[in-house]
Amino acid sequence: MASGSRKRLIIGNWKTYIEAPEDAKRFAQTLRRKAATFSGVQVVLAPSFPLLPLLTLALKGSSLQVGAQDLSAHPGGAHTGEVPGALLKALGVSFVIVGHSERRAAGERDQEVHEKFTRALDEGIRPVLCIGEKERDASGDHFEYLGTQLSSALAGIAKADAGKFVIAYEPVWAIGKTASGAMKPTELRETAIFIRKSVANRIGRDAALRVPILYGGSVEPSNAATLIQEGNVSGFLVGHASADANSFLQILQSVR
Ligand code: PGA
DSSP states (O other), X not given: OOOSOSSOEEEEEOTTTOOOHHHHHHHHHHHHHTGGGGTTOEEEEEOOGGGHHHXXXXXXXXXXXXXXXXXXXXXXXXXXTOOOHHHHHHTTOOEEEESOHHHHHTTXXXXXXXXHHHXXXXXXXXXXXXXXXXXXXXXXXXXXXXXXXXXXXXXXXXXXXXXXXXXXXXXXXXXXXXXXXXXXXXXXXXXXXXXXXXXXXXXXXXXXXXXXXXXXXXXXXXXXXXXXXXXXXXXXXXXXXXXXXHHHHHHHHHTO
């Protein structure tokens, strides 16, 4: 099955790499200034929570959008330290990463990922559902692992939800390396087909084609073009290389 939407979607997951408000602001201004060099690519920046208001303001009126790295599974109430989706929505956030492997490693379970996914949909924010195996082996057990993550998170979705969420396939073993540690494009292609088929089994083939499937795991300027062309994905969830304006710009320009 071919890749979904032809429009490229690149999300920069800043994690906690960018901490200073002035660095975030300067980054946003650089990207705005160079926007013509990556026109046609949909770009989202996902900073730490406290940087969200600053970033939405700095990007206002541009084609760039803002994402959050997580949200509360609850609609509000007595949940100290949590950030509800309604607040994110009010701040101008349009995407939210859900079930990132670093959150799962910190104890987040499939059920909570599902609740966050559903909560984001309910709030009108596009969830970016992260899935990915910890390791691969020749027997292909990783496909079963991915299938379980998908069916748990996507339980209850309908055809009408197709354009409202994103799947980011991030094999855990490929995260945080350099370009040579990323997944091979041929393996990525095969996995992207598996993911799309799994989604199609739930909401039908036509609807599944409207779900962008991203790849994440050591995407850098040197491997971005090959991964997107040969890997059969709609774009990337970029970690460390998204925290440097020059690297991120090169990635955006190379996938145009
Ligand atoms: P990385 O991170 O690009 O630094 O490998 C990707 C991610 O964790 O989203």
